Amino acid sequence: MTSSFFRFFSRALVVAVAGLVVSTAMAQDFRIGFVNTERIFREANQAKAAQTKLEQEFSRREKELQNQASQLKAASEKFEREAPTLPEAQRVTRQRQLVNQDQEFQRKQREFQEDLNLRKNEELQQVLERANRVIKQVAEAEKYDLVIQEAVYINPKHDITDKVLSGLNSAK
Numbered sequence: 001m002t003s004s005f006f007r008f009f010s011r012a013l014v015v016a017v018a019g020l021v022v023s024t025a026m027a028q029d030f031r032i033g034f035v036n037t038e039r040i041f042r043e044a045n046q047a048k049a050a051q052t053k054l055e056q057e058f059s060r061r062e063k064e065l066q067n068q069a070s071q072l073k074a075a076s077e078k079f080e081r082e083a084p085t086l087p088e089a090q091r092v093t094r095q096r097q098l099v100n101q102d103q104e105f106q107r108k109q110r111e112f113q114e115d116l117n118l119r120k121n122e123e124l125q126q127v128l129e130r131a132n133r134v135i136k137q138v139a140e141a142e143k144y145d146l147v148i149q150e151a152v153y154i155n156p157k158h159d160i161t162d163k164v165l166s167g168l169n170s171a172k
Contacts, residue, residue, distance in 0.1 A: 033147040033160040040131050044168045050123035058116050068105050134167040
């Protein structure tokens with residue numbers, strides 16, 4: 001709820017600022033630039049390297065979870081086949097074991113997802129910080145008065161994403 005409110009508020013603020021900018025732009029030469037952050041996260045070399053790093057870092061755990069899911073599915077299917085012929089006590093015991101295994105699997109899956117999201121956010125934050133430095137350099141070099149990173153619509157002539165990507169990918 002707060003996330004959608006924040007997005008709504010930030011977009012309303014952007015619209016208000018854009019309105020103010022338009023009226024100011026009529027009085028003087030006001031340059032606006034736009035950077036597509038999603039493209040930066042997809043196309044920047046640093047972002048690609050971060051994605052590869054995360055895949056390597058988490059691939060073993062992901063494979064273990066996939067194996068555990070397969071084993072749990074096989075055990076569940078076996079239980080379903082055998083349940084009608086099992087004595088009541090044995091059926092209840094195996095059913096309880098399956099429930100415990102499933103709970104353990106769900107817990108590990110949640111931990112994996114939380115760890116992955118945390119690391120992904122850390123890596124993307126580094127990319128974003130570096131991108132913001134390049135954006136500032138481009139804005140100062142080309143005399144932009146305002147650079148925005150999120151908009152409902154932007155005229156392509158104001159999009160400086162390619163310049164930022166070029167600066168990011170050429171800088172080390």
